[in-house]
Amino acid sequence: xxxxxxxxxxxxxxxxxxxxxxxxxxxxxxxxxxxxxxxxxxxxxxxxxxxxxxxxxxxxxxxxxxxxxxxxxxxxxxxxxxxxxxxxxxxxxxxxxxxxxxxxxxxxxxxxxxxx
Numbered sequence: 001x002x003x004x005x006x007x008x009x010x011x012x013x014x015x016x017x018x019x020x021x022x023x024x025x026x027x028x029x030x031x032x033x034x035x036x037x038x039x040x041x042x043x044x045x046x047x048x049x050x051x052x053x054x055x056x057x058x059x060x061x062x063x064x065x066x067x068x069x070x071x072x073x074x075x076x077x078x079x080x081x082x083x084x085x086x087x088x089x090x091x092x093x094x095x096x097x098x099x100x101x102x103x104x105x106x107x108x109x110x111x112x113x114x115x116x
Contacts, residue, residue, distance in 0.1 A: 003061055004033055004081055008111045010055045011037045016048050016085070019112070022103035032080040034100060038091050042072050048085045049074040 004021070011019050016037040025032040039045035046069065053063060053076070061078055068074040072087035073094065084096060 003056070003059075003078060004035070005111050006056060006059060006061075007035050007052060007078070007081060007083055008108050010052055011035070011048060011083075011085075012112045014048050014051045015040075015044070018091075019108065020097060021106035021108050022097070022100050023106050024100060024103045026104075027100065027102055031077075031082040033082070033106070034096065034103070035081060035083045036091070036096055037083070037085050038088050039085055040087075042087060045072060045074055045085050045087055049076060052076055052083060052085075 008019060008021065016039060018038045020036045022034045022036070023032065024030070024034055037048065039048050049066065049069070053066065056063070056078065064077045064079055066074065066076050072090040074085045076083040076085070086094070
């Protein structure tokens, strides 16, 4: 769970929005978790992705692959956790939460900073 929590906290700290975590291990062999996040622009999406690679790399986690660096959707595959970082329009278009509607929603509220 250390990697998953590190991913969520890094996205949150870098101002990623609408962070969702889906537990998909019962539905697919691709990963145990999908983390989905929205950035405010293509630049923000790239910044979120770069920060994830940096922070996770500092903690000994290297991605298996990273795709989409020049688009509004970047996918980072960390084996048991796949991270999808979208612009809002790309996230709405691909609708991964609807595609994986049978997945269990993970409560990540305890991993997010409260900015009240």
